[in-house]
Amino acid sequence: MSVSVGFISLGCSKNLVDSQVMAGYLKAGQIQLAPSPEVADIILVNTCAFIEAAREEAAEAILSACEHKKAGACKAVIVTGCMVQRYRERLKKAFPAVDAFIGIDELEQIKEVVLRVATGKRIGVLAAAGDAKKVYNPLYPTLLFTGGPFSYLKIADGCDHRCAYCAIPLIRGSFRSRGKADILKEARSMVTAGVKELNLISQDSLLYGEDLAKKPQIVELVKELDALEGDFWLRILYGYPAGVTDELLELFNSAKHLCRYLDLPIQHSHPEILKAMNRSPAIKATTGLTQRLRQAIPGVILRTTCLVGFPGETEAHFDHLLETLETSAFDHLGVFGYSPEEGTAAFEKESPAPEIVEERCQRVMALQKKIATKRMAALKGKKDTALLLRKKVKGEWIARLPRQAPEVDGETFVSHVPATAKAGEFIPVEITGFKGFDLLASL
DSSP states (O other): OOOEEEEEEOSSHHHHHHHHHHHHHHHHTTOEEOSSGGGOSEEEEEEOOSSHHHHHHHHHHHHHHHHHHHTTSOSEEEEEEHHHHHHTHHHHHHOTTOOEEEOTTOGGGHHHHHHHHHTTOOOEEEOOSSOOOOOOOOSSTTOOOSSSSEEEEEOEESOOOOOTTOOHHHHHOSOEEOOHHHHHHHHHHHHHHTOOEEEEESSSGGGTTHHHHSSOOHHHHHHHHHTSOSSOEEEEOOOOGGGOOHHHHHHHHHOSSEEEEEEOOOBOOOHHHHHHTTOTHHHHHHTTHHHHHHHHSTTOEEEEEEEEOOTTOOHHHHHHHHHHHHHHOOSEEEEEEOOOOTTSTTTTSOOOOHHHHHHHHHHHHHHHHHHHHHHHHTTTTOEEEEEEEEEEETTEEEEEOTTOOTTTSOOEEEESOOTTOOTTOEEEEEEEEEETTEEEEEO
């Protein structure tokens, strides 16, 4: 059957990898991948269900796809991902026009589902009851949806942390690592094909391998990835502060491909709030974190994420967070307002009013703007290496420096780039200034 599928992939980079895995199964089944959902026979919406805002975005995308189908512009709509895994039967009532719902442990069945809905059959919900248990190895490692010469390399799925606000363990199941040989095979394929930046991702990348060897093996994994031949960057994204070991810090100073960049979500700084969040191990690890890391890894770039408005957070607790952030001076920072999540330990507890939570988010970002502005101003005249991503106008490119992670940090606008330059090339640059959270540079 001649049928094409167009993807709408929502949420985090880990979800994007799942979309790529499904695309690989479709490609193996000789089903065409449409260049966009608007021109596809079947629209696939891969959903996120992390917080209320993500669910609202997913609902909007699903309804839009169903309207597209109602207008006769496509044959069917399939919904996959975290929202299906979490809510299963509820979605059938909420979105009756959807032809099939697929959970996160059924990705390999996507071809059969597509062929059935393409003939007008409705499947309902295809999602295993209970916890998710699978990890997937992509059939086509270089089938990437990133839109540039970089990739996300998912090294594990699920989470063993039980933070009081977070529903991810309820959706994704327990932490389970991919085999090291599978990861190395995928990475090797990417580098050979010309991918220039491999971003290691999971719910806690520093925990990689603990379920396989009863101790984290992230250092061993990165060492083997670093030994691959080629000109590329490695980046570790998302790890718990308590997972930073002296061995890991030493690796940053010796690895040739590893960017000196660490993404360590602290969520909060006050011991009372961290304890209430069920993040007690982070209390000691968060104290003096940035000072310790900057002393151990000269030039390291640090990113974090904060959660404000957690039940019980007082103005004094919040002030403690602001003071900690000001002292720590993270290079990059994101902030979320607390979202009550059904099934979590904090769900029944009373949280600050939404307007207070929003105001606290704004205050955190106002402070971070001051910190980032000061740090970026100090970069003027510094030399660095830029990875060219895409051409903007004649002689100007959008690029990334080792100090910037994809999507979550700013970008670098590079001028005076030769006309012969191509995406995926590394070029030497000098930083000339900044605009907002983006940097300006010249060849």
